[in-house]
Amino acid sequence: MDFRLTPEEEAFRQEVREFLRQELPADWAGADFFGAEEAGDSTREIGRRITKKLVERKWLAMAWPKEHGGLEASHMQQLIYNEELSYHAAPGGGGMGVAWVGPAIMLYGTEEQKQRFLPDITSGKVTWCTLYSEPEAGSDLAALQTSAVQDGDDFVINGQKIWTTGAQYSDWGWLAARTDPEAPKHKGISTFVVPMDAPGITIRPLVNMANQTGFNEVFFDNVRIPKENLVGDLNRGWYHVAVALDYERSGIQFYARARRTLEQYLSLFQEQHAAVRRNPQTRIELADRYVELHVGTWMSYRIPYLQSQGAIPNYEASISKLYGSEFAQRVASTGMRLLGSFGLLGPGSAYAPMAGQIGQSYVQMVAATIGGGTSEVQRSIIATRGLGLPRG
Ligand SMILES: Cc1cc2nc3c(=O)[nH]c(=O)nc-3n(C[C@H](O)[C@H](O)[C@H](O)COP(=O)(O)OP(=O)(O)OC[C@H]3O[C@@H](n4cnc5c(N)ncnc54)[C@H](O)[C@@H]3O)c2cc1C
Numbered sequence: 515m516d517f518r519l520t521p522e523e524e525a526f527r528q529e530v531r532e533f534l535r536q537e538l539p540a541d542w543a544g545a546d547f548f549g550a551e552e553a554g555d556s557t558r559e560i561g562r563r564i565t566k567k568l569v570e571r572k573w574l575a576m577a578w579p580k581e582h583g584g585l586e587a588s589h590m591q592q593l594i595y596n597e598e599l600s601y602h603a604a605p606g607g608g609g610m611g612v613a614w615v616g617p618a619i620m621l622y623g624t625e626e627q628k629q630r631f632l633p634d635i636t637s638g639k640v641t642w643c644t645l646y647s648e649p650e651a652g653s654d655l656a657a658l659q660t661s662a663v664q665d666g667d668d669f670v671i672n673g674q675k676i677w678t679t680g681a682q683y684s685d686w687g688w689l690a691a692r693t694d695p696e697a698p699k700h701k702g703i704s705t706f707v708v709p710m711d712a713p714g715i716t717i718r719p720l721v722n723m724a725n726q727t728g729f730n731e732v733f734f735d736n737v738r739i740p741k742e743n744l745v746g747d748l749n750r751g752w753y754h755v756a757v758a759l760d761y762e763r764s765g766i767q768f769y770a771r772a773r774r775t776l777e778q779y780l781s782l783f784q785e786q787h788a789a790v791r792r793n794p795q796t797r798i799e800l801a802d803r804y805v806e807l808h809v810g811t812w813m814s815y816r817i818p819y820l821q822s823q824g825a826i827p828n829y830e831a832s833i834s835k836l837y838g839s840e841f842a843q844r845v846a847s848t849g850m851r852l853l854g855s856f857g858l859l860g861p862g863s864a865y866a867p868m869a870g871q872i873g874q875s876y877v878q879m880v881a882a883t884i885g886g887g888t889s890e891v892q893r894s895i896i897a898t899r900g901l902g903l904p905r906g
Contacts, residue, residue, distance in 0.1 A: 816834075
């Protein structure tokens with residue numbers, strides 16, 4: 515593998531950097547790692563402004579086909595773009611609509627569904643949430659019980675979803691529901707698009723351990739949606755959910771964000787008394803994180819490389835997600851040790867180093883090894899698909 519960027523890729527990186535330099539405030543401390551859902555009004559406003567500019571440049575869904583409003587950007591270009599946005603902790607961007615709802619509609623939707631939903635995604639007009647997990651179905655998603663029963667020209671939905679990120683701010687939901695309770699569990703699921711303001715939907719925000727309300731419980735009580743909202747074939751939803759989408763999923767966001775954080779730790783460290791700077795434990799810990807940053811970054815670059823060769827990354831993406839999420843937790847722990855009791859100070863405190871982000875990211879990063887598939891699930895994928903071991 516050749517790790518060097520082409521001159522065009524390098525120029526594109528500079529263009530993205532320059533764009534962010536112009537759009538972000540000079541004292542920008544960074545948006546929340548898990549998106550703008552938790553952001554205050556000013557961050558949300560900056561996010562809206564940046565999204566508008568990204569739409570103008572067609573960067574919002576740059577990997578999408580041109581006919582659907584994208585640029586057909588290469589995998590490496592997407593990686594560079596995601597790397598720069600994550601490094602600068604920029605708010606805005608296309609969220610789940612760009613990442614998987616739009617691609618699924620492109621693959622499985624009717625022509626009418628494509629016309630209706632895709633332009634609103636590429637123009638950043640509409641926010642989507644993902645309604646998969648349930649109280650009794652997370653890692654074992656195929657156990658989901660929320661039902662969608664056909665009744666004339668409608669489907670009637672009943673059940674409960676949980677951990678739905680951003681449901682309270684979303685216009686539409688991408689739903690997996692059981693349509694055939696008699697079929698084997700993977701074969702009785704279908705996918706739907708649901709307006710989040712439909713009568714019978716109740717959204718209840720959940721408070722996480724960082725005292726934020728990013729995700730929610732969503733209750734469906736006889737919610738009626740027209741049968742035109744079924745996406746793809748009836749009872750084939752599992753395959754629509756599980757499909758390996760050919761878009762950037764390298765886990766680069768963990769590494770890019772950590773690179774910036776480590777740079778901030780170093781400048782904080784340089785300001786300390788010489789005796790603190792000589793502390794061997796801290797020096798060793800920072801050196802370890804630095805090595806891990808390089809290892810992880812190269813692993814994440816392998817994903818677009820494989821994609822550019824026509825391969826669909828599978829356990830390789832699990833390796834990057836597993837290593838990146840656990841690395842992000844170690845980076846946050848290192849920050850807490852560096853700062854001692856100052857690490858407990860949150861945003862808004864005049865005495866909080868790094869705008870109070872360290873303590874916050876220490877508690878937020880607990881979720882990194884759960885969301886998008888837990889570490890145990892990633893290890894299981896690596897064991898079976900990567901190492902060829904039998905299922906546990
Ligand atoms: C920040 C965040 C955002 C999220 N956003 C969304 C969202 O927008 N939409 C949505 O639908 N869901 C969302 N989720 C839910 C997420 O997908 C689930 O939390 C995740 O899949 C794990 O499921 P669970 O919480 O039910 O845990 P469980 O599946 O109940 O797992 C509990 C523990 O058991 C372990 N375990 C389970 N099965 C096995 C096994 N076979 N072998 C070994 N160990 C196992 C797990 O690793 C874990 O440690 C989000 C989660 C987080 C943390």
